[in-house]
Amino acid sequence: MANLFVITLAEHKQVFQPGEIISGALLLNTDQALTLRGVRIELNGLGHVRIRSGKVTYEKKMTYLAEQAILLGRGPFQGGSDSTLQPGNYSFPFQFSLPPHSLPTSFEGVYGNIRYWLHAVVDRPWRKNLQADSPIFIVERVQIRDATLLQPSVKNEDRTLGLVCCPAGQLFARARIERSAFCPGEKIWITGHISNQSSKQVTGTEVQLVQKTIYKAPQDTTRKETDKLYVVKNEQGFAPGEEGDVQFDSFTIPSAQPTTQGFDCIDILYEIRVIVRVAKAFNSDITFPVVMTSEPPCVRPSIDPVLSQHIYRALADYLVARASADLANNETGQEETEAEIGEDASNHTGAQLDSGSGKPYRYSRMV
DSSP: OEEEEEEEEGGGOOEEOTTOEEEEEEEEEESSOEEESEEEEEEEEEEEEEEEETTEEEEEEEEEEEEEEEEEEOOTTOOOOOEEEOSEEEEEEEEEEOOSSOOOOOEEOSSEEEEEEEEEEEEOTTSOOEEEEEEEEEOOOOOOOOGGGGSOEEEEEEEEEEOSSSEEEEEEEEEEESOSEEOTTOEEOEEEEEEEEESSOEEEEEEEEEEEEEEEETTTEEEEEEEEEEEEEEOOOBOTTOEEEEEOOOEEOOSOOOOBOSSSSEEEEEEEEEEEEETTSOOEEEEEEEEEOSSOOOSSOOSOHHHHHHHHHHHHHHHHHHHHHHHHHHHHSTTTSOHHHHHHHHGGGOSSOOOOSSOOOEEEEOO
16 A cells, blocks of 8 residues: 655645746555556645525636646546556656746635645556645746836815804815835835814724625625724824824835736725725725735836745745634634535535646656
């Protein structure tokens, strides 16, 4: 029988970007002779969304990667004779080249996920196959070449407080951000101006960095999640009739996934919200859509490879940590969640992931 069958990655690397090479080896140890049809390894990438609405469940799958390499013998549905491995240790090297075009960043969420993984098989006739899996993580290359996103942006919010029948006066708010594209590790400076011409008290202001996740299923069924990644508060108030500038403390963009959009499954968007808190009235909200990049935003390519590598490693650590935490939470909290969320979360923790979505594998033989 086989005592060991595992996938090892070169330099123990688990996080990759489009255009890079995934390489490693399958390690097999057996103390008996093994008769087999072949040894193969698959590279899979799948986006999966599952939403329950009432008694109906809407499910969508998108295949981003589906490749296969035959390391020994023959592949499924191929003719030929069987092979025999004598007892001993075996190493089967493999290599995949990721496509240079964009791939969505790995993601784990309540209503769906974007996963990439390696699946290895020792195909044995009339016996249970040996199988091994190894997750990998992809970071999409999000670069900014649009100069307008690197310019300052100013927005105003002018509103009348109170009711139509008894207005309480005007509140004028203005906010300014230095640009609309950022990278994890960069600092943000935000300023504002308040003119309180109402009878209400402005109790303070705050800035929020918000991540919005949109899950898209068939029949235009969607679910949205909103997470506040960072909040900066300013307790400076403005009495009726007062006016003045507001200066927020600068803050560093935390580790966050790049903006993901246009992959027909899960969108990840970001915005900066400047909120003016008003006593006994609705708050004023100024929203700036922003782009989260995986490289320092600039019109021309970055000339600082050390900084780019530092950001890449931070994103890699974030993805691995988030995936591990989400999967652990799904396993431990499955019984405590509501029926709809519990069913979605439990779908994330299966030992085997379905790679079938209609797209055939590409076969290649390793030498």
